[in-house]
Amino acid sequence: MNDSPLDGLDARAIALAYLGFGTAGILGGELLLSTVLGSTPTPAAKVVGGLSFVAVSTAFVWALVARKDRRIERQQASVRSSLEHLRTVVAASPVPITAVTPEGRVTRWNDAATETFGWEREEVLGELIPYGASEGGENSESVEEIIRRTIAEDGLSNVAVERRRANGDHGEFRLSTAVIRDADGEVSEIVGVLVDVTAQQRRERRLREFEQAVEQAGHAIYLTTPDGEITYVNPAFEETTGYDAAEVIGEPASILSSGEMPETYYERLWRAVQSGETWQERIIDRRKGGELYTAIQTIAPIESNGDIDGYVAIQSDVTESELTRQRLGVLNRMFRHNLRNRMNVIEGYAELIRQNEAAVADEELADAAEAIVEAAGDLASLSEKAQTVSDALESEGSPRRVSTLVEDAVSRAESAYPEATMRTDIETGLRERVDSRVGAALDELIANALKHGGETVHIDVCRAEDDDSKLIVRVADDGPGIPDEEWRVIKRGEETPLEHGTGMGLWLVHWVVKKAGGSMELEPSSLGGTAVMLKLPVGSERPRAWFPNDD
Incomplete structure (x- = not known):
């Protein structure tokens, strides 16, 4: 919008207009005075002076307007430049x-x-x-x-x-x-x-979810600086250690040290985490009240652009489970040792009774002695089975070809039961491996089938139709089958005074297969008896930590 009608004209036009109007005004005025009013003509010198003044004023007006035009042009150029810069900024x-x-x-x-x-x-x-x-x-x-x-x-x-x-x-x-x-x-x-x-x-929602998960986690979690100074602990940490967050934040993680771990333990720990590795080991720490506790501890570096900004540590308190395992181990060893010794004594005395002349003459006494010997043998066998269970569960499994495990189990069964009929059907080209401890489960299934079933056992091995990472091992017999109540006990995972198993064999199979990462199902056998189907993961896949009393 223009400020005045003159803003549309340049300096030259305005100056010429000013000169024209000024000259016309002087000369026209002089003519009008002399002709119309009859006045004496103005001396030529004064007229020339007036025209000179108009000329000078015109030059001055031209200079002022030209200066204003230049200023306006600069302003307009600045505005055009700013608008162009603005358009560039908006576009970019x-x-x-x-x-x-x-x-x-x-x-x-x-x-x-x-x-x-x-x-x-x-x-x-x-x-x-x-x-x-x-x-x-x-x-x-x-x-x-x-x-x-x-x-x-x-x-x-x-x-x-x-x-x-x-x-x-x-x-x-x-x-x-x-x-x-x-x-x-x-x-x-x-x-x-x-x-x-x-x-x-x-990202913020994920961080909020992560924070909530950490706060509600059942494991003790704490964060530290690269130097090991604690910067955060979750509620489970406070519950596990007895320390409030305010008591440990800013303190070194060594505040939990119990003095039970050797210095080499911490040297290995720091070498591992400072090199970017994740550390997982058992550790004995001390609570605020002075009590020792055992934990499985995982420590991982928190990295950003290749630099370690700190560490996150997660502790799972296994104090009670370790004590339970220790007690069970001691009781198990004492039970097996004492049972074996006392059974030897009972078997010896029962054998003396059975060979005594009076016992030979007394049929009822001879039958009683025979029953004692048989019962002692069953108890001794139970002790050996407990040893087998303990060895299988405490040993470390390794990948082994499933066909070899089946063939070895069949060979052992044929030696123990020479009159039995054994048949194997292993899928052609099957070279996959499973946990080597499955061999103990196969031994038990075959022996159980021949001892309590019939005289024929078929073992089939194939890939699972619905999962390429699993193998199916099926042991079928022609016997009377496993009682429903005994199978319910195994599936439930615990015994009650009213429902319990008659032996340890199926428990052995259940625990071994579970520890190997597999599952066990019961189904009718084409032979007329029972078929136990094991679904096993290929390789050594199995849970990292599992105990027989797990569901």
Whole structure:
């Protein structure tokens, strides 16, 4: 908008106009006075002087107007440059910048808006703004409402909105708006700057979920600096150690040291974690009250751009389970040792009774002696079975070809039961390996089938149809089958006074297969008896920590 009618003219035009009007005014005025009014003509010198003044004034006016034109031109050039820079900045902005009319039609749309939302500039210019609010979203304020609020509040700042992209996905943004008005103060455009915070919001939600998981974890968790200074502990840490968070934050992790671990333990630990490895070992630490506790401790470095920013330590308190295992181990060894010794005594005396002349003559006494010998033998066998269970569960398994395990088990069974009929059917080309401890389970299943079943045992081995990582080993017999109540006890994982197994054989199979990472099922046998199906993982896959009383 021009300030005056003269603003549209340049300095030369204004100066010439001024000169023309001035000259015409002097000469015309002189002519009018002399001819109309009859006045004495003005001396020529004065007329020349007046014309000279007009000429000088014209030059002065020309200089002033020319100076103003130059200033205006510089200002206009500056404005044009600023506008060009602004357009460049808007175009090159890494965040979406858009502008719309008060009716919501797009007037500006930069490349970042295209990259973020998926619509090209040519598609949207002059059209209603394409990205709508996400239906049902927490921040689903409509475009119309945003425009209304922007005009009412003369701009918005950092408003959370959810918007739909061209591909149908929804994003989360922080929106700031500004109002552009024309010379009459009317709203001509509304400019919006949108910062895409979708990934940031997703990370923040994951961090909140992680924090909640750590806070509610049943294991003691604490964080440290690279030097081992504790920076965070979770509630389970406080419960396990007896220390409140305020008591240990800022303290070295060695506050838990019990003095029971050798210095070499900590030297190996630090070498491992400082080199970026994860450390997992058993440790004995001390609670605030002075009591020792045993934990399985895992320590992992927290890395950022290749640098270690600190460490996270997780402790699983196994004090009670270790004591339980120790007690069971001692009781088991004492039971087996004493039982074996006392059974030898009973067998010896029973044999003396059976060989005594009076016992030979007394049939009832001879039968009693025979029953004692048989019962002693059963108890001795039970002791040996307990030893087998202990050896199988306490040993470390290793991958072994399943066909070899089956063949070895069959060979041992044929030696023990020479009159039995054994048949194996191993899938052609099957060379996969399973946990070597499965051999003890196969021995027990075959022996149980021949001892309590019939005279025929079939063993089939094949890949699982529904899972390539599993193998099926099926042991079938032609006997009377496993009683339902005994199978229920095994599946439940515990015995009761009213429901319990008759022996340890099935428990051995159940525990070994479980520790090998597999499962056991019962099904009818094509031979007319029972088939026990073992589903085993290929290789040495198995739980890292498992105890026989686990579900």
